[in-house]
Amino acid sequence: MDAYPMFLVFLAIYLAVLTGIGLISSRRQKSVTDFWLAGRELGAITIGFSAASSWLTASALLLATGLFLLMGMSSIWVWVFPNIAGLIIIAAISGRIKNIPALTQPELMEIRYDPVIRAPVAVAVTIMMILFSVTDFIGFKLVLGTFFGIDPFFAVAIMAASVAFYVSIGGFRAVVWSDLLQYLLLAGLAIYVATLSLGLSAQKGISLASASTALGSDWWNVLAMGGLMGALVFQLALLPGWVAEQDPWQKIWASRDERAARRGLILGAFLLALIYLCCLLTAIGLSALYPLPAAEVDAEMLYLKIIGDNVSPWLLALLTICFAAASMSCTDTFATSGASCISRDLIQRHLWPTATMREMLVVNRLLVVIMIAISAAIALNVNSIMDAVIIATVIGTTSYFFPIIGGLYWRRATKWGALAALIVGGTTQILLISYEIFWLRQPLDSISPFLTEHGVLVGLSLSAISFVGVSLATKPTEDIRLAPFFPDIALRVFGSGVPRIDKESSRYKEIMSQIEEKVAGNRSHLHLYIDLVPVRADGALMPEALDWNEFVKRLKSMHTLWFTPTGSHIVYRLSQADLLSCVKMVRGDTSQIWLSAEPKSEQRMRQREELCFAYDEIQDALLEFGMTASVRT
Incomplete structure (x- = not known):
């Protein structure tokens, strides 16, 4: 049998498995957190494999191998090392990230700074995620076209329909599994192709040691590209982009606790190194x-050539499924993140x-499909957008790397400093790229090695200066926004005492008996569901609809601990x-309030x-609207 029919059989089996994962995952969805963050229940092993898989695409295998062929060991500073080091650095700061109950980086930045920052960062992250996803579609299109001559439309359609189906059904839980x-x-x-290439060279009488020696000392010199300073420049230019990428942060928020997040990301770095x-x-x-x-393109294509020239039809079909898995593992992550x-x-x-x-769950599923459709449509009309991906990444990096990392650790950072960094860093990078493309017409590093990667070091430097300078020159951030990030400020704001409660009252016992609790790592997930019941006043039935925004305003005015750092749809x-431990209130349905901690x-x-x-x-505030609360049993 030819390879193509076998590929279709293997593909049908593979898609059936993915569909099963999506359907099983859908059974545990009730809230937005369940859909986007798998209920914050993921363990270290799941996070590790997902983190590695999300940063490895079919194109990455070709690219890494091609760079090794062309540049030798010094190429690790261009791709391999930033990948691995990026996950390790994120693991090191995971404790700070985990304690903030955000679903996205823009939400975290609003909690820390101000609402004005959230929307522009959200747009920037979404654009980057779309472009990342497009590269995976292009890689899959290339593989199927090379091996089977499949029409690009059919290749893209297979991948788009598959990913859209299991992700829209199962959400982030389906993605990670x-x-x-x-x-x-x-x-x-990866292991098979490495074994194949070394085995074929051994058949020609060339051992691994002989092949390694024949490459020469320059090939093995890890500092061949500009010495130690060159390697350092590359890391300063590239690492901020990897560290600031949103999808690993979302895996931290999806973890059951800080330990699972940290260990999972370190495991992910090890799994990347293995590949x-x-x-x-x-x-x-x-x-x-x-x-x-x-x-470079010719070097990358050798990866496909050795497979096409040396494997049997059934094995070619199976290896193509492996390429499909590599592409889908990134596309599903980027689609959900965007x-x-x-x-x-x-x-x-x-x-x-x-x-x-419930309404947002429907919206979420539609948005996943739309994101994948946009990426697929772009992939059908272009053959390479790697330059566009790099450009979008460096613009995003220079814009919000310092505001998001600085906000976690530097209490003097202000919203005006963050805005200045966004504007100055992003604008500088756009101007540098415009000069490079339209006037210089050659890479900026032809002027100086410090201008590598479109001069991102210049953009980062000016962004950092703006962030620090404007923050120091403006009024400090109010304590209420700093409290979730800095325990000493929280102690000053809230104190350490806990109010007393009558544990013998029937109301206390009733509420305690209805709190749902599930342990995940070193955290407990507590849920309490409240039904809204209209009350009669002077014999008349009060309106059943609750004006949510007015209710939230009233609750905050009556009880000052209630806080809306990211809008009225979530109240802490x-x-x-x-902040992750604090009680959170959301509108479960038109007649329900959901509390969780x-x-x-x-x-x-x-x-x-x-x-x-x-x-x-909540009961006090509801009475102002002619309603009362009833614990849902």
């Missing part, structure tokens, strides 16, 4: 089998803040620094009592 499967397939592909080691071995084997190519910004930061925050959780009872194990009982306080305060 499919990532685990996809990494295993990807690793199998790139295979790419290195493949490059050594290819160097013994083929003349060294002169161009769609979450549109949903959370634009629609729910600005366009439809009164939407219920801010009683401590760990995710305290650490040692705070479990305190937060159960906080839910009781929250219930009483």
